[in-house]
Amino acid sequence: MAATAGKQLGTLAAAFYHHQKLNLHCYQLCSLLQVRNYAARKGTREKARKKKVKVEVKKVGWTPHNQKKKSESLSMAVLNPNDSWKVSPIDDVWLGKYHKWKVYPFAEAVECHRETHHPTCYNLPNAFINAYIELDMHGEKPTKMVEAFTRTVNMPHVFDHGENRTxxxxxxxxxxxxxxxxxxxxxxxxxxxxxxxxxxxxxxxxxxxxxxxxxxxxxxxxxxxxxxxxxxxxxxxxxxxxxxxxxxxxxYGIQYKAVPYEDHPSIGRITVPIGRLTMDTKQLEENFITVIKDVEQVRPKRDGLFITRTSLRSPPSPEMLKVDFQQYFEEKNSADASYESDDDEEIVRSNVI
Structure with a gap:
């Protein structure tokens, strides 16, 4: 009987030990579940608080169409400055979509702006005449673009720029x-x-x-x-x-800035005043040559044109008159070529002697 009672007590003790161990595991599991449930409830409460926050909607009043800010949407004429494939106009009236943009001599373009600013039209005979320059902003690598830059050019013929500088x-x-x-x-x-x-x-x-x-x-x-x-x-x-x-x-220096378009960073533009309409045409042309040569100094080391197109503008007239800028660089290139040929002739003569 004593042996049987001892076995029963041992069995009860073992059962009690296993029961306590099982309770310990259950407690640990419950505490872990409580932390996870609390974390889930915390996230839910934060989402609920965010939903309760009222978002103020600003009411925008009606704006007339002529006061709305126009977006810088580029036309195909700006994206494709080369219009050599188009047909030349045969009269004084043509569609710019299907015909070439007429290229004016510099003197004729200035004279056209003087006519539009005559007292019988805009009545601004002393208005500024600006050079509008379009650039190809591609750098040495195809994926790298030329950053916006600011320069100051010293004009050979000074004019009243409208600023008081000390x-x-x-x-x-x-x-x-x-x-x-x-x-x-x-x-x-x-x-x-x-x-x-x-x-x-x-x-x-x-x-x-x-x-x-x-x-x-x-x-x-x-x-x-x-x-x-x-x-x-x-x-x-x-x-x-x-x-x-x-x-x-x-x-007297004139500052200009090259700014790329936001939608097309590969295309840039410069607007810089080169004088006033009352100045001599030759002086305006020399100022124009000085500006484009100063811009050309910033060109990246790659093939192709940096300046793609130039035109003359005179606010408030919206008229843009395209002028040929490559002729001024061709004169320099021909002069350099003639200088090199003279040097070659001297070398040949020295060798013959």
């Missing part, structure tokens, strides 16, 4: 200060001018730009914090030996 010139010697004054600098000075700026008697922010000669840079570094971005820099063209050239470029 320049401060810094130099040590009286000769350089006299040269800067003749070039058109608003204020010229040496160390005394630097002290006035340091005391606050003169504010650099009231002037368009500052130029300086390299000899005075050691003294000028004292007010570098006051000048900030207007501190003379050779990269910007405000620090150099020739003060007169820098001052004239700031006062």
């Amino acid at each position: 320049v401060i010139a810094f130099a040590k010697t009286p000769e350089l200060l006299q040269m800067a004054d003749k070039a058109g600098a608003t204020i010229c000075g040496d160390g005394q001018l630097i002290k006035k700026i340091q005391k606050g008697e003169i504010s650099v922010s009231d002037f368009t730009a500052t130029v300086a000669h390299p000899e005075i840079m050691a003294e000028l570094s004292v007010i570098r914090g006051l000048m900030k971005r207007k501190f003379p820099n050779p990269r910007v063209g405000t620090l150099g030996l020739d003060l007169s050239v820098m001052i004239r470029k700031i006062l």
Whole structure:
């Protein structure tokens, strides 16, 4: 009986042990399920809170059609500047969709704008005449495009650009200060001018730009914090030996920017004024040549044209008159070829002798 009772007690103890172990596993499993359920409930609550947030819908009033912002949608004429496959017009009236865009001589294009701005039409005889330049922005690699760039060109024939520009010139010697004054600098000075700026008697922010000669840079570094971005820099063209050239470029130089289209970054355009309609036609043409040659300096190292098309515009007239720009580069190329042929002849003569 004692042995049987011992076996029963051992069986009960083993059963109790297994029961406790099973309860421990169930507790662990329940705690894990509780965490998972809580995580699921938390996500659900966050979604519900987001649904309750009211989104304010801004009501846009009615806008007239002539005040709506027009999108920069490019026409096929802009996408395909080469229209050599089209038929030439035979009279004064033609459809631009099916015929070539007429190319005007520069003098004739200027004369046409003068007629439209006559007192009997727009009555703006002294209006600006702008050069509109279209570019192929493809870089050296087919997938890489030329980034937007800004340049300042010094026109051979200055004109009233409509801006009030002022320049401060810094130099040590009286000769350089006299040269800067003749070039058109608003204020010229040496160390005394630097002290006035340091005391606050003169504010650099009231002037368009500052130029300086390299000899005075050691003294000028004292007010570098006051000048900030207007501190003379050779990269910007405000620090150099020739003060007169820098001052004239700031006062009379024309700044232009090449901007690619948003939808078509491979096509860019430049709008830059080259003068006024009252100027001599030859002077306007020389300014135009200066601009296109300055733009050509930025061209990437690849085959093909960088400037694809040029035209003349004169606001407020929407008229665009296409002019030939390649003739000005052909003159340079022919001159270079003739120079090379002369050199070849001299080499041959020297070899014969």
